[in-house]
Every structure is written in C-alpha cells, then in structure tokens.
Amino acid sequence: MNTATLKPVTVGTELALAMLGDMVRIRRFEERCADLYGQQKIRGFLHLYIGEEAVAAGAIRALGPEDAIVATYREHGLALVRGISANAIMAEMYGKQEGCSRGRGGSMHIFDAARRFYGGNAIVGGGLPLAVGLALADRMQGKRRVTAAFFGEGAVAEGAFHESLNLAVLWCLPVAFFCENNLYAMGTALERSESQIDLCAKAAAFRVPTLKVDGMDAVAAYEAATQAAEHVRNARGAFFVEFQTYRYRAHSMFDPDLYRDKGEIEAWKKRGPIHNLSNRLKAEGKLTEERFLAIDAEAQREVEKAVAFAEAGTWEPLEDLTRDVHTEDAP
Amino acid sequence: MKMTYREAMRQALHDALADDPRVFLMGEDVGKYGGSYAVSKGFFEEFGPDRIRDTPLSELGFVGAGIGAALGGMRPIVEIMTVNFSLLALDQIVNTAALYRHMSGGQFSVPVVIRMATGAGRQLAAQHSHSLENWYAHVPGLTVLAPATIDDARGMLGPALQDPDPVVIFEHALLYNFEGELSEAWRNVDIRSAKVLRPGREVTLLAYGGTVWKALVAADLLAAEGIDAEVVDLRVLRPLDDATIMASVRRTRRAVVVDEGWRTGSLAGEIMARIMEQAFYDLDAPVARVCSEEVPIPYAKHLEDAALPQPAKIVASAKALLAKG
Numbered sequence: 020m021n022t023a024t025l026k027p028v029t030v031g032t033e034l035a036l037a038m039l040g041d042m043v044r045i046r047r048f049e050e051r052c053a054d055l056y057g058q059q060k061i062r063g064f065l066h067l068y069i070g071e072e073a074v075a076a077g078a079i080r081a082l083g084p085e086d087a088i089v090a091t092y093r094e095h096g097l098a099l100v101r102g103i104s105a106n107a108i109m110a111e112m113y114g115k116q117e118g119c120s121r122g123r124g125g126s127m128h129i130f131d132a133a134r135r136f137y138g139g140n141a142i143v144g145g146g147l148p149l150a151v152g153l154a155l156a157d158r159m160q161g162k163r164r165v166t167a168a169f170f171g172e173g174a175v176a177e178g179a180f181h182e183s184l185n186l187a188v189l190w191c192l193p194v195a196f197f198c199e200n201n202l203y204a205m206g207t208a209l210e211r212s213e214s215q216i217d218l219c220a221k222a223a224a225f226r227v228p229t230l231k232v233d234g235m236d237a238v239a240a241y242e243a244a245t246q247a248a249e250h251v252r253n254a255r256g257a258f259f260v261e262f263q264t265y266r267y268r269a270h271s272m273f274d275p276d277l278y279r280d281k282g283e284i285e286a287w288k289k290r291g292p293i294h295n296l297s298n299r300l301k302a303e304g305k306l307t308e309e310r311f312l313a314i315d316a317e318a319q320r321e322v323e324k325a326v327a328f329a330e331a332g333t334w335e336p337l338e339d340l341t342r343d344v345h346t347e348d349a350p
Numbered sequence: 351m352k353m354t355y356r357e358a359m360r361q362a363l364h365d366a367l368a369d370d371p372r373v374f375l376m377g378e379d380v381g382k383y384g385g386s387y388a389v390s391k392g393f394f395e396e397f398g399p400d401r402i403r404d405t406p407l408s409e410l411g412f413v414g415a416g417i418g419a420a421l422g423g424m425r426p427i428v429e430i431m432t433v434n435f436s437l438l439a440l441d442q443i444v445n446t447a448a449l450y451r452h453m454s455g456g457q458f459s460v461p462v463v464i465r466m467a468t469g470a471g472r473q474l475a476a477q478h479s480h481s482l483e484n485w486y487a488h489v490p491g492l493t494v495l496a497p498a499t500i501d502d503a504r505g506m507l508g509p510a511l512q513d514p515d516p517v518v519i520f521e522h523a524l525l526y527n528f529e530g531e532l533s534e535a536w537r538n539v540d541i542r543s544a545k546v547l548r549p550g551r552e553v554t555l556l557a558y559g560g561t562v563w564k565a566l567v568a569a570d571l572l573a574a575e576g577i578d579a580e581v582v583d584l585r586v587l588r589p590l591d592d593a594t595i596m597a598s599v600r601r602t603r604r605a606v607v608v609d610e611g612w613r614t615g616s617l618a619g620e621i622m623a624r625i626m627e628q629a630f631y632d633l634d635a636p637v638a639r640v641c642s643e644e645v646p647i648p649y650a651k652h653l654e655d656a657a658l659p660q661p662a663k664i665v666a667s668a669k670a671l672l673a674k675g
Binding site: 087116118119120121122123124128130131132137138139140142145147148149150151152153154155156157159160178179182183185186189342343344345346 | 374400405406408410411412413414415416417418419420421422423424426441442445446450451452453454455456457458459490491493513514515
C-alpha cells in the first residue's frame with residue numbers, strides 16, 4: 020500500500036498561536052451560531068464543526084492564497100480560516116444580502132471567488148468531481164496550484180469519490196483529497212456503512228499516496244496538509260489525507276443524537292483540539308493563561324461584531340429574486 | 351453546400367477547438383475511437399490527447415470535472431454518449447452547474463457545454479431510446495438546445511460556447527446521417543429563438559429535434575389534402591421562445607405540439623399550457639399533442655414505430671382540429 024510517512028514540519032510559535040486563534044474563533048463563532056439558531060435568527064440546516072477545528076486550522080493554513088478550496092456543508096470553520104470575514108459569513112447565515120453569497124446560500128453554501136472558496140456543497144461527494152475539474156483547468160493552463168477537496172468519510176460511499184480519485188490519479192491532477200473522518204455519516208457509523216473502514220486502504224486502491232493523521236491535533240493536521248500540498252504542487256499528482264476527528268455536536272440542529280454513546284463523546288472531548296494545543300504551548304512556555312484569555316476575548320469580540328453586522332444587514336430586494344440565474348448579458 | 355448533420359457538427363467543433371485554446375472536448379470514446387457517432391473523427395490526431403480527452407465510463411466524474419474546469423477558466427465541451435447515460439451525471443448538471451451562479455450570489459458562472467445524443471428510432475430498446483430533454487428544460491440556470499437543422503448543427507455551438515452559463519445540447523441520433531443544405535444563415539444562428547421552418551395558415555405544428563422532420567413530412571401530407579400547415583422548430587427548449595410560438599398560433603389559430611418525450615409531464619404539456627395562458631382567445635380549437643406512448647420504447651420495429659410520434663399521427667391530429675364541428 021502506498022502509505023506515505025508523515026514528515027514533521029517546523030511549526031514556529033507564531034504559527035502555532037495563529038492556529039490556536041483560528042480554532043478559538045471557530046469555536047466561539049459556532050457556539051454563537053447555535054445560540055442564534057435557538058433564537059431563530061439562523062434558520063434552515065446548520066451543521067456545526069465544533070470538535071473538528073484542528074483540521075481547518077491546520078489544513079487551510081498549509082495552503083496558499085492561489086490554491087482552491089472545495090468544501091462541504093460543514094464549512095464555516097474552513098471559510099473563517101480561509102479569511103472570509105466573520106461578518107460576511109454571519110450575514111449569510113442571517114440570509115442578508117451583505118452575506119458572502121448575498122443570502123442565497125445560507126450556512127451550507129459559503130462562497131468567495133476572491134479567496135477561491137468554491138463552496139459550500141451540500142450534496143455529499145458533490146464537490147469532488149468539481150475539484151478534479153478545477154485541477155484539470157490548472158493543469159491545462161500550466162498553473163501551479165493546489166485544489167483542496169474537503170469531504171467527510173460519508174462521501175467515500177458515493178460513486179463521486181471513486182470516480183474522482185480515479186480521474187485525478189489517472190490524469191495526474193493537482194488535487195489534495197482531505198477526508199475529515201468524524202466517524203458518522205449523519206447517524207450512521209462508518210463500520211455500519213462500509214465494508215472497508217480503513218479509508219486510506221480504500222484510497223490506495225487508486226494508487227494515490229495516503230496519510231492518516233490525528234485530526235484533533237492542529238500541528239499534525241498542518242504537517243500532513245503541508246506534505247500533501249507540496250506533493251501536489253510539485254506536479255507529482257494527487258494526495259489523500261485522512262484526518263481522524265470527531266464532532267461534539269449533533270449532525271445538524273435537527274438531529275437528536277441518539278446513535279452514539281455519551282461516553283464516546285466525552286472521551287473525544289478529552290482530546291479536544293483547543294486545549295490539546297493550548298496545553299502544549301503552555302507547557303512549552305509559549306503561552307500564558309492571560310494570553311489565552313486575550314485570544315478568547317478577541318474571538319468573542321469578533322463574533323459579536325459579526326452578529327451586529329448581520330443584524331444591521333439588509334434583505335435583498337424581491338426584484339432581485341431571479342437575478343443571477345443566468346449571467347445578465349448572456350447572448 | 352450539402353452536408354450531413356454529423357459533418358456540420360464536426361465542423362462546428364473543429365472551429366471551436368481551432369479558435370480558442372480554452373476549448374477542449376471530453377467524453378467517452380471521443381478520442382482514439384473517433385466519437386461514438388464519429389463526430390470527432392480525426393480530432394485526436396489533430397489536437398492531441400489533452401484537448402480530445404478520452405474519459406473512463408464515469409459520467410458523474412467527468413461531467414463534474416468539466417463543470418470544475420469551466421469554473422477554473424477553461425471552455426470544456428463535455429460529450430455524454432447519450433441522454434440515457436446522462437442520468438448518471440444528473441447530480442452534477444442539476445446540483446452544481448445549474449445552481450452555482452445563483453447560489454453563490456452571482457460569484458461563479460459555469461461556462462460548460464454538455465452535448466449528448468438523444469432519442470429513439472433505431473431499435474436500440476428501452477435503455478437506449480430515451481428523450482428526456484424536458485428533465486433538463488425544467489431546470490433554471492440551464493440553457494437547453496435541440497439543433498434539428500444543418501444550419502443549427504453548424505451554428506449553435508459557437509454561441510453556446512460564448513454563453514457564460516451552462517448549455518446542454520441535444521443531438522437526435524437519427525439526425526447524424528441526415529443530409530441537407532448549409533446556408534450562409536448558419537453564421538447568425540442564435541440560441542434564444544424558435545424558427546418558422548415552413549409557413550402556413552391553418553394549423554401550427556410545433557416540434558423539436560428529431561420530430562421536426564416528421565412534422566415537415568406531415569405538413570407535406572397535409573398539403574396534399576389541401577391543408578396549409580406551418581411548422582415551427584422550437585430549437586431552444588429553455589428558455590422557450592413564447593413570442594414566436596404565440597405569433598404563429600395566433601395566425602393559424604390551431605396548434606399541434608409534437609414531442610418524442612412521454613406525454614405525462616412533457617415539454618408538450620408545458621407548451622400547451624403557455625398557449626392556454628397567452629393565446630387562449632385566439633384559438634379555434636383545443637391545442638393537441640402527439641407524444642410518445644407511455645411505454646418503455648420496445649425493440650421490435652413495428653412496436654417501436656407505434657410508440658413514437660409519426661407523420662400519420664401528426665396528420666390525424668391536425669385534421670381533427672380542422673374538422674368542422
């Protein structure tokens with residue numbers, strides 16, 4: 020099997036603190052989202068990333084601004100780390116036209132062309148062929164860029180996963196396949212839905228190099244994603260990373276979460292990505308409690324600012340309902 | 351100049367590939383094999399395997415890849431061998447290509463052209479004889495074309511590639527060997543309007559794709575019986591050109607819609623509804639339609655013929671409208 024060995028990367032204090040900051044921002048942002056959902060400010064589906072923050076912090080920071088990101092409906096964290104403002108994301112969740120998708124997409128459809136953030140795809144596996152195509156375009160245009168395709172372990176049951184891996188490897192395309200394995204496809208555990216639960220083994224059937232990494236550890240996630248991105252950027256073809264992670268919250272706000280043991284959730288919480296990294300930094304003398312509290316306070320300020328921005332936002336006029344179904348000046 | 355529909359389509363593709371380095375053709379057997387309908391014969395040798403890209407039997411994957419490549423700055427032409435197999439790619443066409451522009455607040459457009467053969471009439475049996483144009487024409491965000499003439503086969507691809515949004519082109523498989531005159535008008539072909547192919551005064555036959563020629567045959571038969579029928583080629587199935595349809599129906603005051611799709615939920619039904627909405631008081635008779643029978647298309651020739659719209663059925667339908675009650 021074509022299993023790569025994780026190459027340690029030097030992660031300086033500044034980067035480590037930045038990743039810690041990312042994770043705290045995501046956590047505070049999403050906790051507030053859950054609260055706003057209760058107040059019916061945010062409607063529709065809302066899929067929280069809480070528990071999985073290390074993947075976003077590590078993987079997105081391993082990419083450059085020229086690289087593309089294709090994400091799923093659980094993408095707030097990825098979008099925040101990518102640099103889409105909390106204001107624009109929160110306004111989107113409110114359905115306001117100041118939102119990053121003008122309020123047409125909501126929580127599941129975060130888009131940002133300037134940051135090459137291609138959604139926000141709410142069909143499981145639906146973003147994977149798209150990522151292959153973006154990479155194909157880069158390849159044909161001689162652009163040395165990475166397309167990072169994020170997807171959950173549920174997507175590996177879809178034909179789109181197999182078709183996309185095959186095309187990407189067959190055509191030697193610059194795609195980094197980033198699988199966020201949180202063990203449950205909605206309420207169905209991996210071992211209840213897949214004959215082969217070793218996702219790297221499954222991917223390796225397509226002759227793609229693979230890495231399995233602790234997705235609760237931002238530094239490890241960063242190392243793995245860096246290795247994948249370098250491989251891909253150096254025109255050596257696709258790469259597959261399995262980030263082993265866990266979501267603390269239910270699948271969505273509609274999910275009563277009856278399919279897993281409370282003890283299991285608690286056990287994973289002990290490996291929480293935020294205190295995992297903050298404790299390590301404290302032990303190394305690189306972080307004080309005061310500094311941590313300041314990071315947290317700053318994140319909460321940012322979130323409250325975003326809420327105020329969304330509250331003050333405006334509704335897209337009804338006359339615009341059919342705008343952008345087609346490009347207006349099409350032939 | 352006389353040429354086949356296949357040759358017209360081939361020239362259109364050749365122009366597109368020669369004129370714009372962003373254009374490439376991708377699909378099953380488009381390359382080394384030369385295209386399952388021989389439309390891209392010789393292209394592999396001329397343009398190379400990068401731009402004439404053979405794909406695995408992986409419709410969802412390669413159609414999605416075409417959509418992604420369009421987002422990434424290319425102008426892909428994705429060939430799906432037939433509409434029957436396009437069902438495996440429906441998710442990418444409907445959930446991605448058609449939605450991305452609106453769902454992203456106008457940030458992304460998907461300038462992809464998806465071509466596929468469609469239709470029955472060659473005894474290929476139920477799984478290779480679908481006419482599902484209406485499935486695609488149902489979806490906002492897509493433009494759906496059905497070139498039926500040599501001019502349109504030659505001329506529609508250019509504007510389709512110019513369109514910044516996804517365009518689906520249906521090529522009726524029976525038309526590839528059809529031979530006709532290519533007129534200079536092909537250079538000004540648009541992808542927004544319907545066209546009166548044969549003017550007439552007493553009844554309008556509205557048809558698209560493979561049924562256009564059946565409607566023209568029917569019009570000849572009707573003429574032999576002293577009935578002057580107008581034939582409108584719908585050409586563009588989404589958006590429908592209401593103005594041309596209504597202008598014709600108001601003139602003739604009678605209409606028969608001919609559609610190779612099944613009757614229930616058909617495009618014919620949509621067109622009839624629009625005529626009711628917009629031209630009801632100009633009608634002298636209820637609008638009629640000739641569709642495929644509601645059965646899977648059978649293999650045996652006599653059964654297949656009976657299942658599909660035929661000139662005789664169109665003639666009978668038109669005459670019934672003209673019968674003085």
